[in-house]
């Protein structure tokens with residue numbers, strides 16, 4: 001066969017989707033698998049959101065829409081950012097894309113040229129480095145391990161910046177660690193980024209999933225200067241249990257918003273038209289949406305606390321109590337196995353699927369998603385304990 005392109009040869013497939021696929025294949029073959037790999041709520045999309053989409057479909061909202069999104073959705077997004085964060089954006093500054101993943105990629109394409117450097121704190125969401133590479137830019141990974149609560153320090157950021165640095169990626173609450181930056185922590189990082197004229201891509205897709213009173217902050221709220229250098233990426237998948245709908249959002253300074261829309265116009269056109277009407281209902285029928293979100297948050301919080309306390313009962317495992325998203329990121333380095341070996345032996349021996357920390361740029365850890373049933377969590381963590389006992 002003809003040789004593949006450098007793009008195709010250099011991209012690594014998503015390891016989280018790969019572990020999940022392997023777990024699902026084992027389950028399909030009749031194995032009793034406890035899956036902690038998928039980064040998706042186990043809840044269904046709330047009924048009123050589905051109803052709005054069905055109504056749109058039935059009333060003929062089946063044509064192309066404006067590339068950056070339908071007007072009512074962009075208006076509803078502008079209203080949301082004003083109400084939630086006091087941020088004043090025009091509807092024209094929003095771009096609705098087919099998934100938050102694509103929103104991230106377009107943001108990178110709009111801000112980075114080949115050779116530019118992008119600072120990515122590790123542990124990172126698996127797609128960031130690959131997307132940066134697919135823009136011809138260079139990922140600069142900076143490890144923030146559990147000694148700093150998986151949070152980048154201003155000194156680490158300062159040390160990683162070079163004249164080629166264009167963009168800093170911040171993801172709080174974080175996938176894979178669940179870490180949530182406090183306001184002073186995020187302000188300090190923002191100050192360093194602004195001092196060096198960087199753009200900040202703030203991936204806020206887990207903005208509503210916080211616990212223990214932790215609050216999500218956006219760098220865009222800190223100052224006029226920060227507002228002008230921040231691009232906020234978010235989406236409907238995690239908060240509203242809408243992973244399959246493929247709806248992501250970006251809000252950016254006007255010239256960047258225009259560039260993102262132009263890139264999208266040549267790459268996919270608009271996100272699915274009738275799906276966007278469901279998203280309008282998610283934002284506008286706030287009481288119903290908030291009630292559904294509350295139900296999910298109560299369940300996630302219960303599972304978070306349970307999983308955390310069970311993990312820390314296992315000799316050799318140390319796990320921080322993360323305040324956001326739906327992941328825990330236990331330290332397994334005491335077992336002396338690579339995280340890939342640990343996970344593949346765990347899946348083989350106990351049929352428990354977890355994602356190795358190395359996939360997120362952090363050796364010696366596992367990512368466990370607790371967006372799964374209480375029963376699976378209880379069974380899975382006791383199998384994990386059994387497995388760990390065989391290693392000691």
Ligand code: PLP
Pocket residue numbers: 039098099100101102104125171174175203205235236237243246247248
């Ligand atoms: N950003 C982060 C940190 C994520 O974890 C995800 C999903 O896993 C996304 C963005 C993209 O989500 P989606 O493309 O499903 O909207």
